[in-house]
Amino acid sequence: MPELQLLRLDHATALLAFERENRAYFAASVPDRGDDYFAHFDARHRGLLAEQAEGRCLFHVLVGDAGEIVGRVNLVDVADGSAELGYRISEKAARRGLATAAVRQICGLGATEYGLSTLRAAVTLDNAASHAVLIRTGFRAVGETVLDGRPATSYVRYLSGGCAEAEGS
Template sequence: MTEPTGGLRLELLSLRHRRALEVFERVNREFFARHIGDRGDDFFTRFDVHLAERVAENTSGRSLLCVVTDASGEIVARVNLLDIDQPEQTELGYRVAERAQGRGIATWGVTCALDLAVGRGVRRVHAKVATTNPASRRVLEHCGFALVGPTDPPAGSPKSFLGCRRDL
């Protein structure tokens, strides 16, 4: 979809990403669990069903679920905009592989996904950031999000979170 220097691409999640996505999620499971929360064993047991459901969300226009791939085609990040069919209630989520941290991939991916969202009529995006994750907070700040205060954590996360918002 979009290609900057370095060979990164933002692509809508599709069934062809199945193998690369499972590798991305399994290799980074512990890392993601430390920073966000664990998806749980059921996520991997039902991986194909979960992927098909997410692809259907893209196809129906309900969400914009994306992967960021590098020059070799490996998935290095995910950027998800949920509920784009509710232009004031869209929610952003993203995760970057441990080995790809600190290279601006999250900021680039979020910026590209927000550009796509504007084209789909989204007017406001909400996000959550763990209070223990200053790098993710910086990504949101660089992407124009403002802190709005404490918020409920994502399902399964024991961490404290702050809510953020950006009007597009």
Template sequence: MEISLSLLQEDDAEVLFEFEKVNRIFFEKMVPGRGDDYYQWEIFWERHRELLEEQERGVCRFYLIIDPDGNIAGRINLVDIDEAAGTAEVGFRLGENYGGKGIGSKALSLLLSTESDLKQIQAKTTTVNKSSQRVLEKNGFIHMGISDDEFEMNGEKMRFVRYLWISDGR
């Protein structure tokens, strides 16, 4: 499936809000939830505006993963961007109906080629999120270790798995 990345815009708010609501339960099986307030339009809208302001300041870049029909398939974000050092942290999530189709790997590959000025990118996922671990490893992220801190989510004990991507200088 061909996909594209679209930098987050103000007018994405309504469709993104629907995407987040539809996929909330699915997401919360693998990553800590965002809290009930996030799913109230006024709170979501305020957070959306805050993200756009962060993006304007250059400390983050938020992308929507768009399927061939123009629907949101997921999100992929760079946060804690340090342009001087060429570093950032990446996070991504795909909607429930988009898993297992190679979209996560394609989106991360697109991001890495789009953000060619970055020298190192950190990532983390949970020990139960094997699909995200595969996406990272397929795109050249190196497994750096598992955190010592254990937490419980959905009745299951887990920890964070840390990864690092280093540019090959191309």
């Protein structure tokens, strides 16, 4: 099972490979990062680490046995006990329960290590897999929104139990 690790500087090479290898796969369900993301990846990576050091975001990677990155799980806009959850799993590692396991783990970390009480997420209507992950991990739909011009559902998860009550779902 891949290990969830807080993003570090030495993840840069593997993270860039992950993003490049999965670019088209991710673009099918979320907006493409664009060429600029890849052209300035090192500077962007350092910027993310600076945001993390300031406590505004908590970026995580799922690292496989060979050191490859197979997923990302991020908490952004961390403030007042709340954060926005985002995640992506590589095409090769998809459909194995990794997203569900990683979201459960991040819920636990949010409650016990990061002092969070609430996680929010939003998923476009056509991303059935992500809707299923959120529901399995105890998130509840709370409304409609728009993500990059596409209709989406907003979700919320209260972390009092660290996602424990959703584990049997």
